[in-house]
Amino acid sequence: MRLVASSPRKNSSRTHAARLAALVASAAMVVVGVQAPLAGAQSGTDRASGATALPLTPGQRAEAIASAQADSAAEAEALGLGAREKLVVRDVVEDADGTVHTRYERTYAGLPVLGGDLVVHQAPSGTRGVTRATDARIAVAGTDAEVGPASAKHTALKAAAAERTADATAGSARKVVWAASGTPVLAWETVVKGVQADGTPSELHVVTDATTGKELFRDEAIHTGTGTGDYNGTVTLGTTKSGSTYNLTDSGRGNHKTYDLNQRTSGTGTLFTDADDVWGGGRQSAGVDAHYGAAETWDFFKNVLGRNGIKNNGVASYSRTHYGNSYVNAFWDDSCFCMTYGDGSGNANPLTSIDVAAHEMSHGVTSNTADLNYSGESGGLNEATSDIFATAVEFYSGTPSDPGDYLIGEKIDINGDGTPLRYQDKPSKDGASKDYWSSGLGGIDVHYSSGPANHFFYLLSEGSGAKTINGVSYNSPTSDGSKVTGIGRDKAIKIWYKALTTYMTSTTNYARARTATLSAAGDLYGTSSAEYKAVGAAWTAINVK
CATH class of the missing domain: 3.10.450 (Nuclear Transport Factor 2; Chain: A,)
Incomplete structure (x- = not known):
């Protein structure tokens, strides 16, 4: 990764930045119930949240991406790319201060370049920066393969x-x-x-x-995670009436639907229906929990981070429950754009908790932003991102039967002794995850190499040492014995989200994640702020320097 600030250029990237600013301004007239953006860059803790100034409608977002694509040839020239290279726009995001971040994939002689993605950052002043997945010059001797x-x-x-x-x-x-x-x-x-x-x-x-x-x-x-269901209690669901019956279609959240696979392992399944719109019991319970978890996750991303669905286009994924026989897991699948939940050992305990839904949906967000490779250190960061958002959603939801905590899968008893799957305050307590970064971290399973990033998020949120939160006791250590003072979970999650969506790329490793989160903290709170310094201290505390 490289983040290079250069002198202002007069090029077409400023054109699509201006077009996006106009779209954001027009969004203020059509979006209801969204807080207005802050007026200009401010200092301290009152700076912008890192979300777009106002969420664009799907049509406006498509127009912004089309505008950037129309200017992509000039952008490639401005970046000094070769004549055989082209840029393909994946996403466009604008900060509340008017800075535009355009995420590109790259092709060479018409071939996809895996690991060639980059993000161009354009400030209103014209100052530009670039975050690259690779610094290497893209060139090969020829495009005829010797091996077929x-x-x-x-x-x-x-x-x-x-x-x-x-x-x-x-x-x-x-x-x-x-x-x-x-x-x-x-x-x-x-x-x-x-x-x-x-x-x-x-x-x-x-x-x-x-x-x-x-x-x-x-x-x-296929990215996996775990959790349990049947414990959210009485909750409000988004449903739709069709004829004389109701079904689990949430029209207020992109028409998210929840299906019963009936122990099959393929297909979409049967949409859950009910005669009186009072849900629960039997096979419905898993559907209720999955549907509710998806709604809470949608609301968190929209209300806290300004993201309108997984792809930020207002379109929902869907959920499939009762997958397979005795399947003790859940997973996100890009190809179906859906979450799928097993029923646990003996088909007796559906894995449909809030943190599972949030974990799996967050894999979709990662896929549609930084698209972190699911291998090596980037794979650990991918898994940690889902755990981090799962924790934030659980706190945001405030569901009485499942209060927020820094434990992953705490409601399941997969281990047989009542312990959670992962601990963010001290990841090694699960017996496999790592507390701190080391040179061999990329060689272990991504669910365990996620440990240091989970630990970073806990330290940044709550700080080191012993404390009790929502009745759960924590005692978070540091690699060097340093004391870290937390900045609060709300600020920490906004920093992580901004880093993911505007500074991380497919190849981001732990060292580059430090750079990305520092850049995000600087954008949000200023480079002399307590928040910026806390980000650096939290990374140092897990041996990422």
């Missing part, structure tokens, strides 16, 4: 076998440029679908060198 797609598929199937993927089938290999690590090379990307060892679907992306045939990278696209 059949060989790439064979290598991909071997990778799937190593991951213990059952019923593996490889799709067509697509030619790409691999730039996420080392010198860019011509490569093949093959997607192998099957079933993971625990029954979770698998969509393994395998990248192989098109010259040597060597495997370069593998990345599981």
Whole structure:
């Protein structure tokens, strides 16, 4: 990653920035019930929240992206990209102070460049900065592969076998440029679908060198998490009446729907229906909890962070419950844009808690922003991001039967002794997660390499040492014995969200996450603020310096 501030340029990026500013201004006339943006940059804790000034309607957001795409050729030239490189706009975000962040994917000779993504930051003054997933010059000797797609598929199937993927089938290999690590090379990307060892679907992306045939990278696209259901109590649901019956369609939240898979492992399932709109009992209970968790997560992202749905376009994902037989997990799947929940051991305990819903939906947010690779240190940051947002949603929800805490999966008894799956104050208490960064962190399972980032978030929010919050006792250590003073969870989550959406890229590791969150804290609160200093102190406390 590189963040480079340069002198003001007169180029087309300022044009689409101006167009977006006009769209934001027009949004004020059509969006109801959203707090007005702060007028200009301010100092201290009253600066902008990091969300867009006002959420755009789906049409306005599409127009902003189209405007940026129309200017992409001039932007590529301004960035000094080669003649064979083009930029493809993924997202456009504007801060309340008018700074525009445009996220791009990159192509080379018409081929996707994996690890070539970048974000251009344009301030109203014209000052520009760039965050890049790679500093390498994108160029390959040629685009004719010496190793063919059949060989790439064979290598991909071997990778799937190593991951213990059952019923593996490889799709067509697509030619790409691999730039996420080392010198860019011509490569093949093959997607192998099957079933993971625990029954979770698998969509393994395998990248192989098109010259040597060597495997370069593998990345599981189905992102998993855990939790339990049937414990939210009596809650309010968004439902829709159709004829004489009601169904679990939440028209107030992008038409989110919740389905019953009836123990199947494919398809959408059957939409939950009820005669009198009084839900619960039997198979409905899992549907109620999943539907409620999705609503709470939607409301958190919209009301706290200004994000209008997972893709920020007002369109909902959907939920599938009662997946498989005795499936003890839940997962997010980009290909269906949905969350899926198992029923636990013996199909007796559906995994449909608030923190599970928030964890899985947050994988979707990550996928549609920084798109952190689900491998190595970036994979740990990906998992930590879902845990971090799950914690924030749980506190935001304030559901009496599930008060907010810094424990992940605390309502389940998967361990058999009443302990949670993960602890954010001291991750190593789960027996596998790491408290601090070390050079070998990227080599362990992403659910455990998430530990240091979870620990960072706890320290930034609450500080080090012993304390009790909502009846739960915590005692968070630091790697160097330093004392960290927290800035509060509300500020910490806004810093993490801004870093994710405007400064992190697909290859962000722990060191770059420190840079990204410092940049975010500087934008929000100023580089001389207590918040900025606390971010640095929290990273140092987990050995990221």
